[in-house]
Amino acid sequence: MLFFTQCFGAVLDLIHLRFQHYKAKRVFSAAGQLVCVVNPTHSLKYAPTRCAAAQVSTEQGILPPCHHHEAVHDPQLVPCTCPLFSCQWEGHLEVVVSHLRQTHRINILQGAEIVFLATDMHLPAPTDWIIMHSCLGHQFLLVLRKQEKYEGHPQFFATMMLIGTPTQADNFTYRLELNRNQRRLKWEATPRSILECVDSVISDGDCLVLNTSLAQLFSDNGSLAIGIAITTSKAHSSEAEM
Amino acid sequence: MLFFTQCFGAVLDLIHLRFQHYKAKRVFSAAGQLVCVVNPTHSLKYAPTRCAAAQVSTEQGILPPCHHHEAVHDPQLVPCTCPLFSCQWEGHLEVVVSHLRQTHRINILQGAEIVFLATDMHLPAPTDWIIMHSCLGHQFLLVLRKQEKYEGHPQFFATMMLIGTPTQADNFTYRLELNRNQRRLKWEATPRSILECVDSVISDGDCLVLNTSLAQLFSDNGSLAIGIAITTSKAHSSEAEM
Numbered sequence: 001m002l003f004f005t006q007c008f009g010a011v012l013d014l015i016h017l018r019f020q021h022y023k024a025k026r027v028f029s030a031a032g033q034l035v036c037v038v039n040p041t042h043s044l045k046y047a048p049t050r051c052a053a054a055q056v057s058t059e060q061g062i063l064p065p066c067h068h069h070e071a072v073h074d075p076q077l078v079p080c081t082c083p084l085f086s087c088q089w090e091g092h093l094e095v096v097v098s099h100l101r102q103t104h105r106i107n108i109l110q111g112a113e114i115v116f117l118a119t120d121m122h123l124p125a126p127t128d129w130i131i132m133h134s135c136l137g138h139q140f141l142l143v144l145r146k147q148e149k150y151e152g153h154p155q156f157f158a159t160m161m162l163i164g165t166p167t168q169a170d171n172f173t174y175r176l177e178l179n180r181n182q183r184r185l186k187w188e189a190t191p192r193s194i195l196e197c198v199d200s201v202i203s204d205g206d207c208l209v210l211n212t213s214l215a216q217l218f219s220d221n222g223s224l225a226i227g228i229a230i231t232t233s234k235a236h237s238s239e240a241e242m
Numbered sequence: 243m244l245f246f247t248q249c250f251g252a253v254l255d256l257i258h259l260r261f262q263h264y265k266a267k268r269v270f271s272a273a274g275q276l277v278c279v280v281n282p283t284h285s286l287k288y289a290p291t292r293c294a295a296a297q298v299s300t301e302q303g304i305l306p307p308c309h310h311h312e313a314v315h316d317p318q319l320v321p322c323t324c325p326l327f328s329c330q331w332e333g334h335l336e337v338v339v340s341h342l343r344q345t346h347r348i349n350i351l352q353g354a355e356i357v358f359l360a361t362d363m364h365l366p367a368p369t370d371w372i373i374m375h376s377c378l379g380h381q382f383l384l385v386l387r388k389q390e391k392y393e394g395h396p397q398f399f400a401t402m403m404l405i406g407t408p409t410q411a412d413n414f415t416y417r418l419e420l421n422r423n424q425r426r427l428k429w430e431a432t433p434r435s436i437l438e439c440v441d442s443v444i445s446d447g448d449c450l451v452l453n454t455s456l457a458q459l460f461s462d463n464g465s466l467a468i469g470i471a472i473t474t475s476k477a478h479s480s481e482a483e484m
Binding site for chain 2: 150173182186187206213214233
């Protein structure tokens with residue numbers, strides 16, 4: 001009986017996902033962009049951030065999992081940078097993608113421009129929505145995080161990391177775009193390297209930041225669509241250009 | 243002696259302003275845009291917002307200065323919407339511009355695209371930077387406000403209001419753009435009417451919002467340059483366009 005109930009639940013989930021994907025496709029099909037429905041990963045509630053944990057472990061004389069460049073072990077080894085706190089995996093840059101796909105089941109999408117459709121925006125903070133994006137011969141990791149930087153006031157933070165070195169990251173520019181309800185918000189920046197800590201990028205606020213009311217204005221039925229585009233960074237050659 | 247000291251101070255202020263204007267012109271001259279140096283207005287520190295005051299006065303049976311549409315007096319009369327708390331002036335829409343210019347000495351600029359250069363971003367919250375923009379046959383009011391929505395964490399809020407009715411405002415789209423340090427942030431929206439309360443637009447966060455660290459990344463020597471453009475609102479006819 002329990003088996004049948006679970007099967008029925010799984011079928012309902014599939015129908016729900018299919019419906020969301022269809023809806024997203026309908027909205028963005030005009031632009032000919034690939035739409036990816038991204039479900040939230042498990043909550044990190046009550047867990048300290050890995051950077052905070054890194055600080056504690058440094059004080060205790062243990063090697064920090066973040067800020068790899070400050071660590072003294074093999075510089076080719078990187079910590080797993082997907083923001084799942086429980087993951088203690090470390091490995092070479094070349095196998096980070098397969099680790100993220102196999103261990104954390106993070107999807108990878110191909111294409112110059114894609115739409116990231118984050119579902120269930122109402123879930124309590126902290127929650128993450130993560131996707132990998134393969135483009136221009138490299139892989140990028142998009143992290144959308146709902147977090148309470150100020151207690152009782154959850155905000156959304158979105159950033160893009162290159163699964164590569166900081167020097168490689170400097171060659172690219174990523175753009176995140178929200179467009180709904182007669183409002184449009186665009187953020188363009190150089191992606192950060194996965195060797196830097198995603199937690200510190202978000203805590204510094206050096207990313208796209210949305211308060212809850214703005215996120216609601218940009219959402220449709222609890223889902224937030226973010227248009228993503230990656231280019232080689234010629235656009236920022238002149239800062240005077242506005 | 244005191245007179246000479248004051249004269250010397252005034253001359254120094256003029257030289258400082260001239261230098262900032264020259265610097266801004268040098269940065270943006272390539273784009274051929276008009277640059278306006280905007281100094282902060284006096285601090286509203288420890289003063290309640292006019293909306294809060296409106297609520298108090300409503301409870302006490304006094305007509306509210308904000309949310310004019312809820313008031314019962316002449317609907318053609320609007321409260322002064324420049325965010326100087328002490329201003330109790332009310333007048334017809336047609337004379338709001340002359341009131342803002344004459345009483346509050348707010349500059350008015352002509353041109354389709356201008357650059358708003360807010361100086362002294364380090365000043366403590368609350369602080370306002372205000373300018374009027376004349377474009378497409380109408381006048382707009384740009385308000386940049388530094389405010390502590392969460393205690394100890396000042397943020398910057400920028401919005402544009404039409405000095406006209408909400409129906410007139412619906413015909414336009416304004417764009418605010420920041421571009422520096424390999425980062426670019428663009429906000430596009432329909433301007434709100436000056437008949438709505440600027441305080442509530444900002445407290446709702448339905449505007450361009452910057453945290454302090456991001457504002458510092460976009461600033462140059464304590465000045466923040468915001469590119470402003472106003473167009474008639476055809477761009478938002480299709481929400482699918484991204």
